[in-house]
Amino acid sequence: MRILVSGAAGFVGRTLVPTLQARGHEVVPLRRGEGGVPADLAEIGAWTGWPTGIDAVVHLAALNPQRGERAADDDAALMRANGAGTKALAARAAREGVGCFVFASTNLVHAPSTAPVDEDARLAPQNAYAASKRAGEEGLRQALAGTPTHAVVLRLPPVYGPGGRGGLAMVLKLARSPLPLPFARSSARRSLLSVANAADALAIAVEHETLAGTFLVADGPPWRIGDLVAYVRQLKGRSPRLVGAPLPLLRAAAGALGQRATFDRLFADFVMDDRRFRAATGWHPPQSVETALRETVRTP
Template identity: 30%
Template sequence: MQRKGITLKILVTGSGGFVGSRVVTLANRQGIECILHGRESGYGGDSAIFRANLGAATNWMPALAGVDAVVHCAARVHQMQDSENTLHRYQKTNVDGTLQLARQAALAGVKRFVFLSSVKVNGESTLPGRPFQPPVSRIPQDPYGRSKYEAEQGLLQLAQETGLEVVIIRPPLVYGPGVKANFHTMMRWVSQGIPLPLSSVHNQRSLVFIDNLVDLILLCLRHPVAVKNVWLVSDDHDVSTADLLADMAVALGVSCRSWPLPPVILQTVARLSGKSAVAERLLGSLQVDISATRRLLGWRPVVPYDQALAMTAQAFLAEKAGIDTASDKEGK
């Protein structure tokens, strides 16, 4: 894709987000020119950022001029409180907005469109020894996963109609320095020595370190085999909740205070308290099979699991030290 004497130029949507910002950083290190995108409601007045909401009427043409490829990270993200009644809100952004961008990219002469989807397209959990593979056995019921599935289908259809080279990547939980949400909460609990009744949870879950995910994204910008395919990605090191807590404690330099309680009891308590979805994430398995990604793309995770966890923990501790220092100054 790179033209002789001209740097590859890409539009990165959601470039201020967790994944998008890392795409920009690592792409720049490879000499790739990035056009940045942020929401219209975003803070800051940086004129170098193309600001537009992800919607069916958005005009992306000013940001697509001279662009070789789009890395589409922007999305309406999954929220714990969402229900089936919110499906249309996900569709407006993740389906209609994505397809609007892709259609205009094709019209602008963009060659490739890398879409960051989600393993939720495959489902919420896997059975022992049966990791997810790219084919989808049934349409997802989760509104976020459903919107990503519909966006994938629309993009593949658009690829047939226009010749746009569509690449789809479905990551599981992404972690790394600066991670928020559940993974950040877990690190906070472990760092504080909070006893967690999870040492008897021997499930298996696939995770992906952010630099491993971004390395695959950047590979897919150029690899000829990547086109019109769905790729699963992980650290190639599945881990149980119990082992993840123990490994994180080591990375944080604290003792792991996890203790055993039969998972059936945890499931019952979660169901009675209306927290079944939370329990599924802690107790259930979710594995992905990346053998096709490894074999066909020649890709391997660039950062091993132990090193990735250590980097994530170090960033968390640095953040925590900064917050504690600021609190001390405010208290004086």
């Protein structure tokens, strides 16, 4: 297949491109601002250089600022990039006769829940980024309605691996330090996804001729945050050094510091049920969490 990949130079894209190539596909990177490609994907409809013979599109490109960055609270910019940009790219793909459009969304479009979340769980985006990705999902649906192009939306949990960033990367960085961490009493269970497994799932989605719809994807059973820290420290030859600070005290302290959202990310369950994707495709993650963590820890 000849596959157009947006965000090919990003964290997931750098693994997806060689994964697709190893499976015999030709990858055409869509580089915004290069070769006449508009920097704003919402303007992609006017681009005159669309490559010929594209069979599928994998859309990874997104505005995904770190928490605390100014863009993280710029709703208009997020909606433009992740909402309008996705809709415009999907519309252009349909116009060009592309057969399949795969969109990498986020599990954060779902409301927080103590019970495992599946694709039918309540939608209540947890931040501005998630709201913009949800807008992208809806724009994709609208753009492809009544066209032969079928869409696959993969709602991904935190993707980790060498070079990753975000909240999970922060936890893994802390785990590499000698600092005692307050996770001994943490009951938080989180679904994770290694970058290698994310790339494999995206490749399966684009190759599956009849797959369509929205799916959650995860490495497998969830991990407790404390267990992640302990495992990383074991790899480093250190003791876990987990302390049992009372959760109400931690919650109050986080609130006083304006970090309640950070507390919830570290101490609240958020578990994905990805059986629908596995049943539809026969997918099994090729990489274990343990192997992925070892690769991550080995990277400076």
